[in-house]
Amino acid sequence: MRLPAQPGERLDRTRPLTFTFEGATVEAFEGDTIASALYAGGRRVFSRSFKYHRPRGLLCCTGSCPNCLMQVDGAPGIRACIEPARAGAVVRAQNVLGSLDRDALAVIGKIGGPFTPVGFYYRTMIRPRWAWPYYEKVLRNLAGLGRVDRHGRRTRRFDTEHRRTQVLVIGGSEGGVTAARAAAAAGEQVVLVDEGLSLELGGLDELGIEVVAPARAIGIYEGGLVPVDAGNVLLRFRAERIVVATGSLDQPLVFPGNDLVGVMLPNGIRRLVREWALRPGERAVVIAPAVEPIVDDLRAAGTEVARVFDLNERPPKEIVARGRKGRLASVRVDGETVACDLLVMSSGRQPAYSLLAQAGARIEYDAATGIFVPRDLPANVEAAGSVAGTSHAVPNLFPASAGKRRFVCLCEDVTTKDVRRAIAEGFDSLELAKRYTTVTMGPCQGRLCHLASVRLYARETGSDEAAIGTTTARPPWSPVTLGLLAGRGHEPVKHTSLHRRHEELGARMMWAGAWRRVHSYGDPAEETRAVHRAVGVIDVSTLGKLVVSGPDAVAFLERLYPNRFVDLKPGRIRYGVLGTDAGRIMDDGTIGRLSEQQLYVTTTSTGAEAVLEWFEWWNAVWRMDVEIVDVTGALAAVNVAGPNARELLGRLTELDVSPDGFRYLDLKEAPVAGTPCLLLRIGFVGELGYEIHCPSPLAEHLWDTLLERGADLGVRPFGLEAQRILRLEKQHIIVGQDTDSESNAIDAGMPWIVKLDKEDFVGKWALEHLQERGPRERLVGFELDGAAVPAEGSQVVVAGRPAGRVTSARWSDELQRSIGLAWVPPALAEEGSRLEIRLNGSLQPAVVRARPFFDPEGTRLRS
């Protein structure tokens, strides 16, 4: 039932629309919220409470309380009183079993009371321990704020937009609008953000003020960052000046029956009557400090005002509301009982200071006005209107009366008795009690319960509000859907220049840091066979690549690596292991000398960024005459390996590729297939091989030519899995796979790399110490007796005791054996030592192999 048209109402009565609630059609007008339309249709119970499933009705109508949370189009926790009614919306009640009017779970509120005091689940549901997951499931179903569809996917699109403005005004209250007008008049760029509750925002755009509504500021972060929830877009404002005009909030009175349906706050009445032309009740009682506007609103709606208690005149000693089936029936005030179906109550208004507190304001209790007010605002933040502390509230209103529950916190169903109990249990500070009782932690975020809980605390502990203080204000100030914060969810990913080629070949891709790399092209064993018998090509563009040049380039690398480089001749390459100050292995790669003063350094794929940072750091510390250029992305790289590699390369270049013309560990610059290239003869996979580095835009051409011209040579692309098998046959380590943050080059079986006779290098002292101390464990190859392959990380067992771990293991088709690398005690690091590896619960015998399984002399590699 609607009242006749009200002046300034939000409704457009010429535009009706319908949506459904629990399957039934609800009629509404444009301008209605879901709650106002339901109210017009006669609905009074809007939700069931969190714990006791008590019926709850409209209370604030301003999005401040939890009483109208519903599920709208599948999204739970929507505040129906501020959610615009949309044609076709599907609205459901949440946290009920059955219906809102007959919720089977209401039995908890009737019989569970004595058994479910605050924190009961910490005490009564902890035994037996194993049953907790089951208890938790039950609790989740009984208490909660709607259901989330576990299989739900992104149904709405959420975007993020970065905005800048000189002045950002939060809140379209009178103070906010005044501040916005003044700033615009002074020629400043102004944006005003409003929740959509303010009516007088027209005409502002003519002044050049941008109005963003309905939208909610989530918080104030450092640097003047204010994220604003504008529905489908998260606006991240950076403002030079922030004006907070969030106004003040009606504070409820705490008395028995204060949660009955029909008990409302003054602003709720105002909105129902003035904005949606609804009659809030038939017969009302008013208990509040400023009663005239409330009485005006009620009379405008034709509600009979049965009795008015002005708190400014005489605070009552007793208030008891009684109901029937959860609906208000009468109120008794100081012995006088008045029958009514509506109780408009308030203890006053408290500034909505949370955003100011987040920005760094100090919050102080003002005994004269009975409210907490913001003080000492940061330089770029201002408070305008009643948030600055112009309101007041009547303190100490806990009318003493025994019996029924008095709710301090409607969100979490916490009563005065619960708070007293928490204090008795020793939770004697407000912050601790907040965490234990969860008062102020529900959907209202303290809007309606913070002041009341501080007062209650002060009274129960014989203290005062000023001494108790406030709890910490944190974002989000307004509830926000996680989808909005998640945004579009793009995760940065790196692709090599050959990515499309791999896709075309049907490659199975895998992550390697931020890179997508080829795991295999379908058959890793077949791929290893091609490398051993013919020729394989693998995309190694992901390798980190640095050009280090300058008069001090060699000296610089001498000081960074344990290796020696002064004797590295131009055109030659050396394998290097980069160590930390503590002598631990950080990365590995090859160092090639392009010229006297230019070196080409490759790193692992995932270590490239860390190595570059490391180099730049030390260059800054040592102030040497060195320039470091990262050319990782500039160059693609393809490793061509196998007995036919020389023949294939020879077809594409005029370079002398004969064994003497292009030796193992030689570095050459020459065109290949018409593209300028850098060629490195190295052999990670153990066969004759060339790593060809070329400008990335030409990589597809090089790759295509290699496959085309090598077709008769049996060329085949191979992926990381084949590479891992091939390198394991040679016992070549992978940093980060076979080593960890504790490993050093000596223990990892590469003592020949460490030149302790060098003058100084990073980690020298530590490596000297390690050398002296002797190894505690060694990295060795092993061969399993059976065909099984142990998982990486499997235990090495010696004489029944754990003695080490497997770092890599694979089946080698070439060797017809299960092989791997493992860390073992030094005593076992000898060729032929026996050990056992735990595999699927049983112990599998294995034997240590100190030399590469395949081509131990390296004749194929050097051929």
Next chain:
Amino acid sequence: MSDLAFLSPSLASAVDGVSPRYRSPLEHALAGAGDALRDLSTLGKLEVRRELDAALEAGAPEVVRIAPNRTLVLCEAEAAPALAAQLGAVDVSAALAGLALSGERLMRRLTDLDLDGLPAMGAVAGIQCTVLRDEDEFRLFFAQEYGDHVAAVVLDAMAGLR
């Protein structure tokens, strides 16, 4: 001294009448994306690691100062190797992808950089970019390995504004 020719894609030469095909890192991702986005990846790009003196600056087609001793020079692709030698610069043509797009609103969906304070370096689409502005057109230069990613994010943001 090596002239680091292997860094310069424009030094490719025809073999048996077949010239190496130059593939822009954005070519695949922008196929079918319409003409709202322009691929600038094939431009010549040089990085100078010291202060550029004024005389040289006059000869270079476009100079973008990144830091007092770090400058990005944009030029014709073919001119890159010679100009690199002249300026003592590194040819980063192959390292950087380039993308031109228009619309401040679109940029606001992609970056929190101050669009009135360009050119600048900062994250666009989550990736470190050098960003230039001419009126309503923005040019981005970034590591080419992120080409597919940046193109996908930009196209997605454009879809969100339609």
